[in-house]
Every structure is written in structure tokens, then in C-alpha cells.
Amino acid sequence: MPGKSPESRPEVKPAASELQTKPAVKPSDVIVNEKVEVVQKEEKPVAEKISIGELHLSGCTGCLVTLADNYEGLFKLLDDYADLVYALTLVDVRHVPEMDVCLVEGSCCLDDKLSVEELKEARAKSKVLVAYGACAAYGNITRFCRGGQWNQPGHESYVPISEVVDVDLFLPSCPPCPQAIRNVAVMAYLLLKGNDEQKNLATAYLTPLMQLAQRGNEACGCDLMYDVINQGLCMGCGTCAGTCPVRAITMEYGKPNVNRDLCIKCGACYAQCPRSWFNFDVMNNYEGIMDAIKGAMQ
Amino acid sequence: MDVLGNYKSAISARSTDGEILKKSQDGGIITTLFAYALEEGIIDGAIVAGPSDEPWKPEPMVATTKAELLAAAGTRYNISPNLYLIKEATRSYGLDRVGIVGVPCQIQAVRKVQLYPIGMRDVDDKIALALGIYCMENLSYQALEAIVEDHCNQKMESVKKMDIGKGKFTVYTERGAVSQMPLKLIHKYVQPGCHVCLDYVANLADISSGSVGSPDGWSTVFVRSMKGNAVWDGAMAAGLFETKPMDQVKPGLDLVKKLATEKITKNQKNVDARKTVGLKADGTPKGLRNPYESP
Structure with a gap:
């Protein structure tokens, strides 16, 4: 590699700068160069990962802790499948960035303009927006808030995030399971980066959770x-x-x-x-899917 | 998937443990397998249908000894909500390897818990052995009471054994009386939820077992998953079962297949009928919720 590139670079650099005037560059040289670059890109660990962020609204941080409760599994997820690009305390990023998957924790307080703005920004900047946990999906315990609490007694209007933005996927429960967010992260990776077969599996797996998001934002026993x-x-x-x-x-x-x-x-x-x-197309293959997820996490 | 589900082998089997056979419904398969799995450390405990304050009403319990398993042996013909304990077994009971027995819908629930753990934190990889029992339909406790006390004219507390077979529901009492009623009269008491069930032989279990297809006192066993296969092979090597190949027993696998097809065809018709049960203002049909399509 060190022997080849110095030789080819002087030829290509002028070619690249003259690209607009001379589109036809020597094909053989270009092909060699592209190959080298592709190999180098693949060697970078971040090359094929998806990006995930967590937007924290009116929640207790239990959902975020749940993500971390995957323990060494979280490291595996971050090593091989996903970059965490935005999350309270875990990532030093102030403003909502572009991301593939945005997990939103907490309901949205309509009396807090920043919450509403950030939620809308997260929707605009993410491909898939997940109501991560019961507060985001259904309001959960914030459904009982009538204001008057320390230290924001004026905050009393809390709504599930789907009142404010479109939500693609629900992950209910308080808190959700670490295993559920792990499965969804692996499936989201397969959906965005996998081959056709993997995409089909991920679509089948995620479909009911997406249908749940369409069903409505009121939940109760x-x-x-x-x-x-x-x-x-x-x-x-x-x-x-x-x-x-x-x-x-x-x-x-x-x-x-x-x-x-x-x-x-x-x-x-x-x-x-x-x-x-109960989706038979997924459940009938439970053994294979569980082995696949286990394999992906090793 | 075939009506009998995926399986590696189908065998007619009976426990070699006399103590278990005295208490068991048929071949003692479930009790023997759990006793073996407990002994070998494959499971730390099993969620089974234990006794309760009322006669013939099962109460889910975590069994950690063979004595507890024996107390739960036999069929009660009304639902024991075993999934109630599946998270609790890994918490209060502190089990790392949980065994569970259930009817087909309950084994479906187990697999959903594993693939979509919504509120079931840290449970998915602790389910070590899921054993399924065949089920045509199930009854509420009150329905069973009506059948035993009104139709068969026996007191619940005096009944020694209940059995379904050859088109009859049979009640045997402690003092030797035998009361029977035709199975078709039971139909009106069946839980509505059973009429949408599309599984007869617990297709998603590690191992499933039931009397149908084998001679009296024997059970037909389907060994399905890798896990189930390992447990079955171990139990066979330990000499816990006597077995016969399915093609050498009467009535054989054909009857299992016939009943499975009947159940699934009937219930699929019901699932389809639910789609058009009502009427919209524009004259088109209005449907009920279909769990096989969307939540």
C-alpha cells in the first residue's frame, strides 16, 4: 500500500481537480484508488453502524438506565451496531443531531416550550422515532399530574409524545425491558443495514410494535x-x-x-x-430468532 | 407450519416411575421430565398447576422438589394461569433456570415473553424448559363446577379423577362411583378465548405431551426444540421412560393429526367469521379485533 499510493496520487490529484473539464480519467488508475479507499473505510469500526439517540423529556430516567442495564450487551451494541449520538449524561452533545433512530423517553410537557421544540426537532432529524417507555407512549404516571408540584408548579399539561409528533414505534412498560430495547436495536440495525432476508425478518419483528403506535396513546389495565x-x-x-x-x-x-x-x-x-x-410468522421461528440475537450479542 | 408443528421425533411413552404413574393423568411425562430436570440442575424450579383452597381449582406454584411436583400431577380441566409466576419465579424465588408447563396458548405466551419482553425484565434467557400439553379447549372453574355438580351430579370434593376420552367427560369419585356426560354438551361452557386458538399440540413447546394417539396409560410425545431434544435424550439415557414407536401403537399419530386439523379448521373459521360479524352503516361487514393481524 505505501508503495502504490504515492505513485498513483500525483496522477489522480490533478485528474480530480480537472474532473469537471475532463470527466474521462484513466479508468485503471481510478479503480485501483477506489479499492484502496473502500478497504480502509471498512476497517474503521464505525463504518456500518446505525446512529441512535435518546431524547429525555418528562420521564424519570428509568428508561435511559434500562438501556444501560444491558451491561456488557450495551458495549457490544455500541461496538458493532449503533453509535450513541445523543443521550443525557452518556453523550456530551448539547443539540439534537441527525440520527437513524431516536428513542424518546418521557411524556411531553406542553407548558415547557423547549420540550415541544426539541421533540419536533428530534422528529425532523430522525428516520425512526420510538416512544421509548410508557410515559412517551401512553403518558404513564404523568397522566395523573395536575400541576402544583415542586419545583415547576405551573407545569401541568403532560401528553404522550404522539399528541405532538408522529411516532413510528412503541416500546411500552415502566420501565421497558433491557432485552426489548436490545432486540429492537438489533432489528433496527438489520432493517437499515442488513441483506434482504434480514430486512424481511426485521420488518416482521418490528411490525406489531409499529402497529401498537397506530393503535392510540391511551393505555390502562x-x-x-x-x-x-x-x-x-x-x-x-x-x-x-x-x-x-x-x-x-x-x-x-x-x-x-x-x-x-x-x-x-x-x-x-x-x-x-x-x-x-400474536404474529405466527415471527413466533414460529422463535428458536432461530433467539439464537440470531444471542449470536449477534456475542 | 404443519398442524402438528415442527418436531424432531414423535414417540409413545410412559414413565418408569411407579410413584409418578399413580398420580399422573396418563404417561406421567411432564412430571417425570421436570423431576429429571430438577435432579440434573437443568431447571431450579418448575411452574406447575398446584393445589389450592378449593377442590379441583389449580393454583400456579413453583415446585422445587419431586414431592411438590407430585402434588401438582394430573389434569384439572380448568385454567391455571401459570404465566402469572413467570417473572416472580426469577425474582422472589430467585430461579435462574425456570421450567414451565402450559397448554398451547400459554406456551405461545412464553415465546412472546421471550421475543417481545415488554414488562418481563430479565426473564427471556431464564426459561430453561417449556413443556406443553395438548388442549382442545378449556373451562373456567365455575364451568367445571356446573359440569361436575349439575350434569354429573357429583360433589367437587368427592371426585378422585376427571378424564376426557372417547367422546365422554368422566368423573370418578373417591367411593368408586363413575359419572359420565357426552362431551358435546360441554361445548357451551368452553371459554370464548379458546375458540380463536390455532394450536392443539403446543407447537412452540420444547417438548409436548398428551394422551391422544397412544393407548390408555401412555402418552404421545413430540420432541421439538434443540433444548427439548437434549432433555429427552438425557431422560431416556437415564431409563426414565419406556417407549414404543408411534407407528406401532393404536390409534397412532393419525388421530392426533385428525383432531389437530379439526380444532384448527374450526377455530380458523371462527377467526374468519369474527371479521364479518357486524354491520356498518354502508352495508359492509364490521369486524371484531383479530389478534393474528394487529394489536
Whole structure:
């Protein structure tokens, strides 16, 4: 390499500067040079990664901590699949940058103009905008805020982010699972950088989470009544009660009973319910997909 | 996917453990496999349908000994919400390797928990063995009460065993009475949620088992996943099962396939019918929610 490039450079440099007047450069020289450059690019570890950012609005930082709760898995994600380009405390970047995937944590406080502006900026600058966690997706516990709290007593209007911007994908629960954000990050990588087969898999995997974003931004334990039991779909498996982060659900004679005073409206029960959605095209291949994700993280 | 799902082998089998066979519904497959997995450290505990305060009402429990497994052996014919404990088993119980048994819809739920862990933090890689049991349809506890007490005229607390087979629901009491009712009369008591189920033999389990296809006292076993295969091979090597090839038993795999096809065809029709059950103002059909299409 050191032997070749000094020889070719003097020939190419003038050719490049004369490109507009002389488009036909010696083909053989150019091809050699391009090859060298491509190889060097691929050797850079950042070459094929996607960029991910986290916009922090009115949330408790539990979602951000959840991302870090992947422990060594987070390093693997950042080494091989994604650059973290924006995140409170983790990245020293002040302004919302361009990014492939923006994870938004927290609901949006309409009384805080900066929140609204940053959310809109994040929407404009990202390819995929994810409501990361229950506050962003459904409002969660901020649904109960009526203002008067220290130290911003005037802040009382909190809405799920989809009231302000279009959202592509929901990742509910309070907090979401580290494994869920890991799976979504790997799938987003496959979707944006993978081959056709990988793109198809990633699309199939992400589809229900995208449909969830279209379903609406109100969640409650009542969803189990309205959209599962009332619809004649509940078979009493117990998943909703098992997944509830605040233990608001018990199983009484084979059906869920929601203590609505405890429910924080995080949407976990409905999203985890096998009768909210069950996509056979993905689930039937569970062994292969789990092995693939495990392999990607090693 | 075939109605019987992917499987590596199908075998007719029976436990060689007399103690288990005394309590088990058929071949004692699930109890024996969990006992073996506990013994070998493949699992630290298993979520099973344990006893409760009311007769024949199952309560999910984490079994960590063979005695606890035996207390949960046998079929109760009403739903035990075993997924209720799947996160708890890794928390309060501190299990790193969880076994779980469930009907097909519950095994589907297990796989959804693993692929889409929404509120199930740190659970996905702790599910070490998911065993499935065949299920045509299930009942609520109150429905089972109506069947046993009203139709069969027996008290719940005096029943020793319940069984479904040859078109009949049969109740055996402690004092030797046998009451039967035709299975078709049960239909109105079935949980509505069972009518959209498109899985009969727990296609997504590591190993699934049920009586259909094998002679009385034996079970038909499908070994499905890599994990399931390793456990089954280990249990066979330890001499825990006597087996017969499926093509040498009556009624054989054809009956399993026939019932699976019947269930899935019937329920697929119901899933489709739900799409046009109502009527819009413009005269076009209005549908109910379809979980197989979108949330």
C-alpha cells in the first residue's frame, strides 16, 4: 500500500481537480484508488453502524438506565451496531443531531416550550422515532399530574409524545425491558443495514410494535377488559398479571382482575398479552430468532 | 407450519416411575421430565398447576422438589394461569433456570415473553424448559363446577379423577362411583378465548405431551426444540421412560393429526367469521379485533 499510493496520487490529484473539464480519467488508475479507499473505510469500526439517540423529556430516567442495564450487551451494541449520538449524561452533545433512530423517553410537557421544540426537532432529524417507555407512549404516571408540584408548579399539561409528533414505534412498560430495547436495536440495525432476508425478518419483528403506535396513546389495565375479555379473546394464561410492574393485576378464577387504583397506565399488560397480538410468522421461528440475537450479542 | 408443528421425533411413552404413574393423568411425562430436570440442575424450579383452597381449582406454584411436583400431577380441566409466576419465579424465588408447563396458548405466551419482553425484565434467557400439553379447549372453574355438580351430579370434593376420552367427560369419585356426560354438551361452557386458538399440540413447546394417539396409560410425545431434544435424550439415557414407536401403537399419530386439523379448521373459521360479524352503516361487514393481524 505505501508503495502504490504515492505513485498513483500525483496522477489522480490533478485528474480530480480537472474532473469537471475532463470527466474521462484513466479508468485503471481510478479503480485501483477506489479499492484502496473502500478497504480502509471498512476497517474503521464505525463504518456500518446505525446512529441512535435518546431524547429525555418528562420521564424519570428509568428508561435511559434500562438501556444501560444491558451491561456488557450495551458495549457490544455500541461496538458493532449503533453509535450513541445523543443521550443525557452518556453523550456530551448539547443539540439534537441527525440520527437513524431516536428513542424518546418521557411524556411531553406542553407548558415547557423547549420540550415541544426539541421533540419536533428530534422528529425532523430522525428516520425512526420510538416512544421509548410508557410515559412517551401512553403518558404513564404523568397522566395523573395536575400541576402544583415542586419545583415547576405551573407545569401541568403532560401528553404522550404522539399528541405532538408522529411516532413510528412503541416500546411500552415502566420501565421497558433491557432485552426489548436490545432486540429492537438489533432489528433496527438489520432493517437499515442488513441483506434482504434480514430486512424481511426485521420488518416482521418490528411490525406489531409499529402497529401498537397506530393503535392510540391511551393505555390502562382496562384494555384487558375492553380489547381482550370483552372481545372474547381471553383464555386466562396469566401473562398480564405476571408482567404488571406494579402488581395491580391478580388472577381470579382464571381471569385478570385489575386494581385500577394501582394501575399506572403503562400498557405492559396489553402489549405482553398473547391475545393483543400474536404474529405466527415471527413466533414460529422463535428458536432461530433467539439464537440470531444471542449470536449477534456475542 | 404443519398442524402438528415442527418436531424432531414423535414417540409413545410412559414413565418408569411407579410413584409418578399413580398420580399422573396418563404417561406421567411432564412430571417425570421436570423431576429429571430438577435432579440434573437443568431447571431450579418448575411452574406447575398446584393445589389450592378449593377442590379441583389449580393454583400456579413453583415446585422445587419431586414431592411438590407430585402434588401438582394430573389434569384439572380448568385454567391455571401459570404465566402469572413467570417473572416472580426469577425474582422472589430467585430461579435462574425456570421450567414451565402450559397448554398451547400459554406456551405461545412464553415465546412472546421471550421475543417481545415488554414488562418481563430479565426473564427471556431464564426459561430453561417449556413443556406443553395438548388442549382442545378449556373451562373456567365455575364451568367445571356446573359440569361436575349439575350434569354429573357429583360433589367437587368427592371426585378422585376427571378424564376426557372417547367422546365422554368422566368423573370418578373417591367411593368408586363413575359419572359420565357426552362431551358435546360441554361445548357451551368452553371459554370464548379458546375458540380463536390455532394450536392443539403446543407447537412452540420444547417438548409436548398428551394422551391422544397412544393407548390408555401412555402418552404421545413430540420432541421439538434443540433444548427439548437434549432433555429427552438425557431422560431416556437415564431409563426414565419406556417407549414404543408411534407407528406401532393404536390409534397412532393419525388421530392426533385428525383432531389437530379439526380444532384448527374450526377455530380458523371462527377467526374468519369474527371479521364479518357486524354491520356498518354502508352495508359492509364490521369486524371484531383479530389478534393474528394487529394489536
